[in-house]
Amino acid sequence: MSGQVLCAVKMAPFSAPVRLPPQPDTRQQEMSRQLKDALESVIVLEKFPKSQIDVYVTVIEDDGSLLGACITAAGLALCHANIDVYDLVVGASVLFRGDVLYLDPRREEEEVSDNNQLTIGMIPKHAGGQIALMVQRSGQVAPQCLSECLNAAVDLCNRLHSLAQKTLLVHLQETLAHSSSSSSSP
Amino acid sequence: MTSLQVWRTFEPDSYYKTFLEHSKRPDGRGLSNFRPINIKVGTVTTAEGSATVRLGHTTVMCGIKAEIATPTLRHPDEGFIVPNVELYPCCSPMFKAGPPGEKAIGLSQFLKNVITSAEVLLPSDLCIAPNKFAWCLYCDVVCLNYDGNLYDASLIALMAALQNVLLPEVSYDEESEKATVSPERTLPLKLKRRPVSSTFTMYSDSIQLVDPTAEDEEQGSGEVTVVLLEDGSLCTIHKPGGHSIVSDFLDKFINLARKRVKLVNSAICKALAERKV
């Protein structure tokens, strides 16, 4: 039996404009499920037989593109925890209203009615770039418009990926520098 | 793994005891030294008031949301302050997902006790119109990283966040019985007192540790929390079981805690001033 992933996204009660009750609402449950779907296809589960990987995300403040941010945070945390993944997973969100595209929308932009949002989670450096999760919500969309949005989101993911990679690298260098300095002077 | 790490993993008790024999703790502190405090206010824009506090590695965040509610029949001219502590599994593997555990509930009740017994804020100040409208302040404390001493950290965060709150002015029209909120005009809360807590872990009859880390709490047997006001008077003593103490040690705790009050309150003031600049 290969490994299992447990995901829980918790939003702090003060993270939204209206206070959220401490019990998880449907939105948090939905996000937890979507995050789980994304991570299940990213983690090399065969390497963790009979075990479970718990991923907990705490949202401190919501200013739009929440699911994308959760995916990126979870991806970085997985790498920090030395868990085998196919590639560093990053998430991005694109909003479109009429002909206008909003990359990485803010909360006020999300809250306006008659808009469409596309969130993807992808691993850009695995097999030429693979999408792990794609969520389109609220509204109808023409196929050609969707592909345009997808391109924009993929482009955003690529940019995020290089930033995330750099973050990991800096962290690694700092850790190495710290451990070499502490081991040289016992 | 270095030999020190091996020792810590396989013989945690003897590892820890050896430090105490040299009057030191594994993090390098003496037995009666506090950890450095780092406070930032106004860290969450979605809340009316907020603060992030770091006590060593312990990080807590307090966000205060204000809502307009109807006062109770018993106290028609009083608002509400509802402290709530959330310990998500993110901050430590000690905590599980689901309904709040024993620790979170104990902390929420502790914060509530401190607010009422110190009279931090008069509930009548939160009233907008008697019997009709009153402010309800939800003070949610979220732990981001757990490394012991949540009592002190959450009270500091709560007090700093309360001092950061800006409530919009509300005018009440008696004839139409309607309240109008004017968000452009905001007022801070009138805080009467500023309590500060100090927590000690009891290790044995003669050894007490100030400002415990998670390791200290695990190795020790029970905590004492004393809450003092600016003038040095007692506001709350909370000792839920644990190793028994005699009153001589209480003297020692109170003396240490008195110094702490000034230190913490000036740190909060500094953080608030930094925000205003």
Added chain:
Amino acid sequence: MAQHACELSFLSRSDGSALYSIGLNVALASVNGPGDVKVSNRLYNRSHLEVCYSPSTGHSMIRERALESIIMRTVEQAILVHLHPRTAINITIQEMQSDGLALSASVNAACMALLDAGIQMKTTFAAVTCCITPAGTVIIDPTEAEIQESVAEATFVFESSGEASVLTAHQDGRLSYEDFKKCLHQCQVASRDVFAFYRRMTEKKYQNEAES
């Protein structure tokens, strides 16, 4: 001091029980164990303690859960938990009537119920509540009305062994440290009467058993 009264083995089906009253405050405690434990609560080196507190009216809320936690931490120190690894000891406390001293009455009821169940303890323990009036006098075992008028109230749980060892302390309201020490001292003096009362009740129980 208010009148203390206690009836041991009040319930027939539990391993030990006690109905304890201080003035108008009545609490009923029942102890079961050491017995079966859920796998998730099983501890390899000691017995798991569970305290359940139900209020006289309404549901168990934050206040009750916090009380449970305080009682559990107190009892944990007295019981020799390491004697019974991989077991659970259940303590259920039902608040029957409350007049400001719910915590004291339930802690004392728990102690008597544990004695009745014959669970090994390193010490017995007794809770005493006091409040201090604006004039500065200390009232032992106050009523709800007296607490409302007082500046501060405090509850202490003392061990019977050792010198004035405080197991649990809980104080609310503003007072100076000198006043606090005065409260502590008077409560400690009062606790001796409670321990004497415990002794009388236990002696009576075993006398009755010997006769029957």
